[in-house]
Amino acid sequence: MKLTMNLAQNSYDIILKRGALGNLRHLADLTHRKVMIVTDSGVPAQYALGVKAQCADGAVCTIPQGEGSKSVKGYTQVLQAMLDFGMDRSSLVIALGGGVVGDLAGFAAATYMRGIDFINCPTTTLSQIDSSIGGKTAIDLGDAKNIVGAFWQPKLVVIDPDTLDTLPRRHYVNGMAEAIKAGLICDAQLFQLFETGDIYADGEEIIYKSLLVKKHVVERDEKENGERKILNFGHTIGHGIEAVKGVKGRRTNGLYHGECVALGMLPMIQDRELAKRTRALYRKIGLPARCSYNKEKVLEYMKHDKKSAGDSITVVKVPGLGCWRMEKISLEKDLPALIGLGAKE
Ligand SMILES: NC(=O)c1ccc[n+]([C@@H]2O[C@H](COP(=O)([O-])OP(=O)(O)OC[C@H]3O[C@@H](n4cnc5c(N)ncnc54)[C@H](O)[C@@H]3O)[C@@H](O)[C@H]2O)c1
Ligand SMILES: [Zn+2]
Incomplete structure (x- = not known):
């Protein structure tokens, strides 16, 4: 199934399909740019490796699982990985995980070099149902949830319900x-x-x-x-x-x-x-x-x-x-x- 989020120049498609993750290279350009896949330590590593294998020049940044990574520390870790990988304004960030990864990677994409392309591949029910669409990206400051962030719409959202098979x-x-x-x-x-x-x-x-x-x-x-x-x-x-x-x-x-x-x-x-x-x-x-x-x-x-x-x-x-x-x-x-x-x- 395909839906389109109609937001004038910020419009994008939302693909909801079993097995879609294995087909990502046919849905987005993973060949002519550097791709940083952001995931967390609780997401089965095979998902990120499967996406990386479809990229001509891809890297994986794995943050510790949990809300604690939606922090200045987690944000710095992702930005540093992007810089070390030599990403430029034409590069792409792919979020592969739940709402924590989506919010954090989205915010990193929104701010790195004043904003680069971002694709969201949610792997939890919460992120497939809600957080992956809508363009709200953020990190927390202590107990203040989502207090630092940006509206940054993804270029594409790919929802693969097969990934839910491993979700506790x-x-x-x-x-x-x-x-x-x-x-x-x-x-x-x-x-x-x-x-x-x-x-x-x-x-x-x-x-x-x-x-x-x-x-x-x-x-x-x-x-x-x-x-x-x-x-x-x-x-x-x-x-x-x-x-x-x-x-x-x-x-x-x-x-x-x-x-x-x-x-x-x-x-x-x-x-x-x-x-x-x-x-x-x-x-x-x-x-x-x-x-x-x-x-x-x-x-x-x-x-x-x-x-x-x-x-x-x-x-x-x-x-x-x-x-x-x-x-x-x-x-x-x-x-x-x-x-x-x-x-x-
Ligand atoms: N941006 C928005 O509009 C929006 C909306 C709602 C919620 N949120 C945010 O989303 C966050 C919560 O998201 P969440 O519930 O997805 O939590 P989460 O991202 O922490 O994921 C939950 C756990 O599941 C693991 N996991 C993820 N995918 C898995 C898979 N396929 N198989 C096995 N394990 C997997 C993760 O490692 C993590 O430990 C909160 O920070 C909340 O503020 C954002
Ligand atoms: Zn919510």
Whole structure:
């Protein structure tokens, strides 16, 4: 399947096909330029080697797996590798991995020599469903997620669902949270597919439907001046939970991004029946439906979050399946109550 992200001069194709990675040389020019494949230590090495074998002059940069690499240190490592390899303005960066690799390699491509070509080959459900398209690239500064970054659209996105065969189950389920998000805000049928179907058997359809939602939103608002903010549904509280409970550094038993977003969506669903259905769905597929966390710490983080302006913050709420509304709420009065709803009493 092929989709096109229509963004005037920044338009690009999104290929969704089993085995597409082995066919990359027919989809992009890997012959007449230097190609740096950025991957991480958790992604099976055979994927990067398979892509490198298709390049006339390719190199692989492997960063340590985990969110910790989406940092100034990880960014420097990738840039240095690009410089050492002798890359110039005609060179190409290929991200081969999950959202961490995509966000980091994309940001490196966006800034190396003021911006060079970038192809995203996502290998996790989260990145195939969500993060590989849309052009948001970033690194973290301490607990401040995605605080340094750039809008830099890829030239091509190649999604090969075969790569998901090696993805650990918990990561597979984790990415599904972003698809449930897309269903809740924009696509009732996608949400129902989760209720009636199977996340493995219906994996490709879930990815496709989620990409369609994101494509349409991004096409209408590439730089997030308005409507694109709806894709942050669940992320305001989610990022707060992630700062406090997320997998990071020595906190290896923490929650993943999608799991935090799943929890962050629950208090924002205004229809009680729909919130109940969503919890049931989480239990069915293995996402956390409840979690105890330090509400004060989460609140503290959110007050310093870049999306809050003064004493208020704009959040996305879902009044009913497939609909959304934005609401400006007070940090002191409304937010604590919302967080209380999402936590175990
Ligand atoms: N740019 C965006 O629009 C956007 C949107 C959503 C999330 N994100 C970001 O994405 C990141 C999370 O992405 P993620 O969930 O993909 O995590 P990740 O990139 O850390 O990947 C998860 C783990 O799976 C391993 N892995 C990747 N592919 C594999 C494969 N095919 N087989 C076996 N193991 C594999 C990785 O080594 C890693 O350990 C966060 O930093 C989040 O902020 C960005
Ligand atoms: Zn997300």
